[in-house]
Amino acid sequence: MKMKWRMALALALAICMPALYQGASAEEAHADQVISHILGAKSAIIDNAEGAASDQFVFLAFWDFDDTILKGDCAGGLRIDDKTVYRGLTELAIESGYSQIYDRDEGLARFWKDYVVLEENIGPWISYPFLPQMLRGSKAKDVSSLARNHFEDVLQNYFFKSSIKILNALEKNGIQNHVISASPDIFVDAAASPLGLPKERFNGVEVKIEDGRLTEEIVYPVTWAKGKVEKLTSIVAAIKRQHPGKQVIVLAAFGNSYGSDGPFMKYVVTRRLPAGKPIGVMINGGAPLESYQNIFLKVEQSEVLSSGQ
Ligand SMILES: [Mg+2]
Numbered sequence: 001m002k003m004k005w006r007m008a009l010a011l012a013l014a015i016c017m018p019a020l021y022q023g024a025s026a027e028e029a030h031a032d033q034v035i036s037h038i039l040g041a042k043s044a045i046i047d048n049a050e051g052a053a054s055d056q057f058v059f060l061a062f063w064d065f066d067d068t069i070l071k072g073d074c075a076g077g078l079r080i081d082d083k084t085v086y087r088g089l090t091e092l093a094i095e096s097g098y099s100q101i102y103d104r105d106e107g108l109a110r111f112w113k114d115y116v117v118l119e120e121n122i123g124p125w126i127s128y129p130f131l132p133q134m135l136r137g138s139k140a141k142d143v144s145s146l147a148r149n150h151f152e153d154v155l156q157n158y159f160f161k162s163s164i165k166i167l168n169a170l171e172k173n174g175i176q177n178h179v180i181s182a183s184p185d186i187f188v189d190a191a192a193s194p195l196g197l198p199k200e201r202f203n204g205v206e207v208k209i210e211d212g213r214l215t216e217e218i219v220y221p222v223t224w225a226k227g228k229v230e231k232l233t234s235i236v237a238a239i240k241r242q243h244p245g246k247q248v249i250v251l252a253a254f255g256n257s258y259g260s261d262g263p264f265m266k267y268v269v270t271r272r273l274p275a276g277k278p279i280g281v282m283i284n285g286g287a288p289l290e291s292y293q294n295i296f297l298k299v300e301q302s303e304v305l306s307s308g309q
Contacts, residue, residue, distance in 0.1 A: 054174070059176065060239070060251065064228075068261070069159060069163045071302075071304050074183050076090065093138075100136065139212055150190070171196075203223055203235070205224070224260055228263060254280075255281075282296040
């Protein structure tokens, strides 16, 4: 009964004061809170440092991609209530004739059958790498251009408003955003341009490219669960080598899945900073697994960039 009243009130507000209602959207109020936490930690670290100089530091934030920055999944698409909202790049790549295993005309059904068996009977550690692997032999530039077009035409409309707000605010304040995704690297790289970030900041499951063509050879680590921690630490180590004498500090981690993102997010929030605290933001993550109780800020997001989506 209580819920019905709230819904009626919300509806009345939505009808009477559309502008005010949108502006006061309660569920997305966390973006400002997250931004001020992170900028607060950054300031505390600089204030605490000798000479209070910001150029002694490189500040970083790490993001999952699918269902964290993008509503839905760039490889798998987005379905709501059995209705396709948008299609994923895996299907589009097969239909474009980029898989030698699954032909463009009849391969799609067979692909999904195989994929479900790999994922459910064995696990993501074998099914995720299989996505770029089954494109072996295709030209990297063809797959890249398919992905770039799909981001430009469709996917960029489904970036979460709050994630983009946070990401842009961090970037503007000198905090580098990096993405570690379990989708194919060649797909997530195509998000660089619409997000206005360098392509090098995007890391997905990667296969070796030889003579311009994808191979089935995996470039480890597979960026899923513990593999995301490994990737994160190797990125931090590489940035340290590029900036000798500076301290590299990870201020924040963002994800949507305890299974896939929990490990790297926990790694980030359990580091000790010279001042302030790191934050892990779990987006639409549901009930936490036992080992992740009370360590992340849990938020809900649904609004996407394009109006009317
Ligand atoms: Mg995700």
